Amino acid sequence: MMHIDARGLRCPWPAVRLAKALRQGADAVTILADDPQAPAELKLVAAAAGADMSINTDAVAPTFVVTRRPVGNTVFTQSP
Template identity: 65%
Template sequence: MIHVDARGMRCPWPVLRLARAMRAGDGVTILADDPAAPGEIRALAEAQGWRIAAIEGGFTVTRAA
């Protein structure tokens, strides 16, 4: 699992970091505090067919089986 700390970054940076990390692995834990990040992260995950689960301060994103 790759860990991405995108706290303090404004969108689109958290989403770009997530996309880059997912290219390098099968799962990412991303922390993001931009109010727009949850919607953007969910939209990217949905578009790519990834699974997403909310965690405190962010999300865990994995490839669908």
């Protein structure tokens, strides 16, 4: 799992860092971000990458967890 500490960074930087991590192939990313715009922007980046996002607000700064959805079956069978 990749970890990104984006506390103190204003949007779009937390979203830019998430997008870069997903482009580099990360399957799961945790992001610490305290910008009020971060939840909406991170959710958009996750959705565009086919990933799900959850938020843990129990920590000092909200922690966002982004995980890629499993790829569906890409093998098609031909019926007789």
